[in-house]
Amino acid sequence: MARLKCIISYDGSLFSGFQIQPKKRTVQGEMEKALTKMHKGTPIRIQASGRTDTGVHSKGQTVHFDSAYDIPTTNWKQALNTLLPGDLYVWEVGIVSDTFHARYDVVEKEYRYYIWNEKEIDVFKRNYAYQFPYTLNVTAMQEACRYLEGEHDFTTFSSAKATTKGSKKRTLYQAVCEQNGNEIVFIFRGSGFLYNMVRIIVGVMLDIGQERRKPSDIVELLAKKDRQMVGETVPPQGLYLVAVKYK
Amino acid sequence: MARLKCIISYDGSLFSGFQIQPKKRTVQGEMEKALTKMHKGTPIRIQASGRTDTGVHSKGQTVHFDSAYDIPTTNWKQALNTLLPGDLYVWEVGIVSDTFHARYDVVEKEYRYYIWNEKEIDVFKRNYAYQFPYTLNVTAMQEACRYLEGEHDFTTFSSAKATTKGSKKRTLYQAVCEQNGNEIVFIFRGSGFLYNMVRIIVGVMLDIGQERRKPSDIVELLAKKDRQMVGETVPPQGLYLVAVKYK
Structure with missing residues (x-):
């Protein structure tokens, strides 16, 4: 065996x-x-x-x-x-080894979320990015990302449907936002992710990018530990599980 | 109206x-x-x-x-x-104008054919490029493209199932092959294209890229006016109709 x-x-x-x-x-x-x-x-x-x-x-x-x-x-x-x-x-x-476990031995995961920021629909991207037509302040989203890095209780940014019973503390080693032409990508590397966490974070990032919220609001939102404080979960087709690291 | x-x-x-x-x-x-x-x-x-x-x-x-x-x-x-x-x-x-016709008034069409030249399958490209794992001599394919430019009878490069009764003479204004990393793209601009013409041409190009044929074979193949002289039609998912020009 x-x-x-x-x-x-x-x-x-x-x-x-x-x-x-x-x-x-x-x-x-x-x-x-x-x-x-x-x-x-x-x-x-x-x-x-x-x-x-x-x-x-x-x-x-x-x-x-x-x-x-x-x-x-x-x-x-x-x-x-x-x-x-x-x-x-x-x-x-x-x-x-016979003791390796794909779930319990994870030390780091990387997710990426792709936004196609363009008014005209690209039919070839409909399943592979979130097509978002409104102007985004990328600098503000980049600043907001920095407030997410480190160890935090991410209750505000996890689905109310989450079945996780334990701690909602997780560590984000990296949270960045990069722009390449009309493509905006969010990169998150962390010790673990709560249910819908990346998609809820990106939803808040788009509020910040549209200047409906300030980048520093992240601090307050984390402190509230309340899912009701933030808006909608962005759609799944922009999300990629990019890498899983083990000991 | x-x-x-x-x-x-x-x-x-x-x-x-x-x-x-x-x-x-x-x-x-x-x-x-x-x-x-x-x-x-x-x-x-x-x-x-x-x-x-x-x-x-x-x-x-x-x-x-x-x-x-x-x-x-x-x-x-x-x-x-x-x-x-x-x-x-x-x-x-x-x-x-009331006399415009999307088919009869065409003066130029541009097609592109995308090859993903990589041994490992990329699931995200399965419907959007032809995944081709073998080494290709791009310089040879680029040279071969030059023999296609100009006015030629493209009978050799059109489907035997073609219903076109008239002349099989067409003019290619441009036939080029470009490489960007693992992506190889063929660009064809012409007065018109016969049935399966681009996909048959690309099949021959891949023979040339694998050095089973010489670039100058194109001259002889055009002269033969015989579909039986060339190999298989490459699959449809690499092909894009990119632009149609009118008077």
Whole structure:
């Protein structure tokens, strides 16, 4: 028996999110179907670094599973990619220790959120960025990002539907906003992320970019620990899970 | 009665091509449905610069139609985009003379074909470029492009299924190949294009890029006027109709 770790990318557009659900097309469902087929019907379950919602993309999601097969990792990669659909791809397969856990051993995750800031719709970006037509003050959003870095209780920036019972303290190692022409990207690296945290933060950033709020409002919003203080969650198609780091 | 010209873009991934067909989702079908709705059920037919196949994209397809409505062109644009699906967008609406014809008045078309030349699959490009894993000699392809420019009989480079009865002489004003990192793009500007012409040419270019043929073979291939001389048509998802020019 060996434990295998896979780094996978997926285009979230046609998946009902990561987590397996009856009668829905999910990343976990497609991946377990391929693995079970490889194992001649013996069900194989995977564990991921965390879930992603419907429409959210991945370039670095990491999963693990156990197999009785003893085959080289390059063959694992090829066999899996042959069985997987075109919108789900295994970048890397590695053998890890029997105690490795894709979720519990995470030390850092990186998410990116892409805004296409342009009045005219680009049909090719409809599933891959949030198309936002209004003028944004990027300098103000960059300043606001700095208030998010470090350890904070992110209750204000997590979904009221969150089931997390423990502490809502998380550490953001990096929170930045970069502009390349009409594309604006938010980069967040942190110890962990609460449910909808990136999408709620970006919603507030767009308020700041439209000068409806000041960058320093972030300090007060964090202190309030109240989801009701902030606006809407931005849509999923701009969000990418870019990397997951382990010890 | 006014004649209107529209420049439209579409993501070809989920369309069964441009031309209307019963029970299929087509660009013409969606556009005529929106126009007919705007005209309270009076059927409106559109004429395009030409068809595009299933999976082929557009950034500059041009169509015309007639309407009894007298409304400003900005309102036309907004009304149409409100009714159209997310993968079809009207960039520009203009009033043209009653004798304008989107197909017969074309003086130049530009197509681009995108290759993603990389061993690892990028799930985000699966519908938007041809992912080609083998090493390509770009200089050889650039040299080959030069033999295509000018007026030639393109019979060798047109589908045997083509229904065109007239001359297969066309003029290519520009045929170039550019490389930006792993992306290789072919740009073709010409007086007109035969059925599958760009996709057959790119197939030959990839043979030349793999050094299975010499760049100067193009001269001989053009002279043979025989589709059987060349290999397979490359897939549709790399192809974009970029611009259509009129007198």
